[in-house]
Amino acid sequence: MNEEFYLKLRNDSAAGFFLTDESALQILIxxxxxxxxxLNAAYELRKQFVGKSVSIHILNNAQNGxxxxxxxxxxxAKSSQAGIEEYPLKSDEEIxxxxxxxxxxxxxxxxxxxxxxxxxxxxxxxxxxxxQKIKSQYPVEVCVSxxxxxxxxxxxxxxxxxxxxxxxxxxxxxxxxxxxxTHTYKDRLNTMKAARQVGLQICSGVIAGMGEGPEDIIEMxxxxxxMEVSSIPVNFYMPIEGVSLGNHVTLTPEYCLRVxxxxxxxxxxxxxxxxxxxxxxxxxxxxxxxxxxxxxxxDGYLNTKGEERQRTFQMIKDAGFTIKxxxxxxxxxxxxxxxxxSLKNKEDLHFLKSL
Numbered sequence: 001m002n003e004e005f006y007l008k009l010r011n012d013s014a015a016g017f018f019l020t021d022e023s024a025l026q027i028l029i030x031x032x033x034x035x036x037x038x039l040n041a042a043y044e045l046r047k048q049f050v051g052k053s054v055s056i057h058i059l060n061n062a063q064n065g066x067x068x069x070x071x072x073x074x075x076x077a078k079s080s081q082a083g084i085e086e087y088p089l090k091s092d093e094e095i096x097x098x099x100x101x102x103x104x105x106x107x108x109x110x111x112x113x114x115x116x117x118x119x120x121x122x123x124x125x126x127x128x129x130x131x132q133k134i135k136s137q138y139p140v141e142v143c144v145s146x147x148x149x150x151x152x153x154x155x156x157x158x159x160x161x162x163x164x165x166x167x168x169x170x171x172x173x174x175x176x177x178x179x180x181x182t183h184t185y186k187d188r189l190n191t192m193k194a195a196r197q198v199g200l201q202i203c204s205g206v207i208a209g210m211g212e213g214p215e216d217i218i219e220m221x222x223x224x225x226x227m228e229v230s231s232i233p234v235n236f237y238m239p240i241e242g243v244s245l246g247n248h249v250t251l252t253p254e255y256c257l258r259v260x261x262x263x264x265x266x267x268x269x270x271x272x273x274x275x276x277x278x279x280x281x282x283x284x285x286x287x288x289x290x291x292x293x294x295x296x297x298x299d300g301y302l303n304t305k306g307e308e309r310q311r312t313f314q315m316i317k318d319a320g321f322t323i324k325x326x327x328x329x330x331x332x333x334x335x336x337x338x339x340x341x342s343l344k345n346k347e348d349l350h351f352l353k354s355l
Contacts, residue, residue, distance in 0.1 A: 007041070010042075013266070035258070038261050039291045046293075053294065053323060054295060057143075058107040060110065062089060069182045074243065095134075098110075099137070109163070110138075114144070125156065131144070142161070142162055142164075143203055145203075165203065168207075206232075209237035230271060231270065238276050238280065260274070273297065274293045286315065
């Protein structure tokens, strides 16, 4: 493909023009599009709209298991046989301590995740109180993932100081019945609409590698664009033993990078996050994901471990990027160079986290 094609992708996206489905499909699967020029075009958009910084997010799995939903990809689902360590809601003291640790590790945003279909009125008010405490003590943005919410509950969290509400689409409308039966795609869209109605930023991501086709990826990228989602975690399915979906994954590093580029072209101003699976699916090309994406998770995900912090910080620095933090990146790297126990081999990344 000639240089004009990549330039047009970049310029059309910067001007706010939606890609055609044909162009989007080319980005994902055409062998006529070379990866490096595609990454460069996506990087030029990233640099134009979000600069060269990387936002660090740290997840706090504030409650593990006991979920009545049957999301087939999830280790916490009622249908899952995965060997997770179930525990009820952590104490306020634990959650506040973890917020402090997140800030001290360089997190720009602290993300609290609560298993379940959605919070009761009492749980919503409790979350609001926690958000107020965190915001009063630490200069971090707060994001909450609490399941299905209506406008009234979203308003309570907004008034408490919540910056973002996370509610992932996960997959396309067409594919959704194949991965969950206890709630619908429309239920998820309604929660996102409620958050937007009360003025909350929306964080909504996807999971690639669950048996969907390229057309489903395109639909998801366009849906979050139309919903004006400001933060988009792009997950790559991590097959955990015992989950209903199984472990048949055919993702390649190149395809994962193309997915990230597509999301950047369709969402040029958004924070696009390299989320679960980056360590095992991107493999030796992991650093290249920082060119279309400008955010990542540190310290792992809900139920699986991530890469060592020092390696992640060093990767960011080596690629010429900075982090959004009051503390210099070099200081984090130096702190992490102190002797510590490290992952012994790459297969440890599949191991389940413990409390």
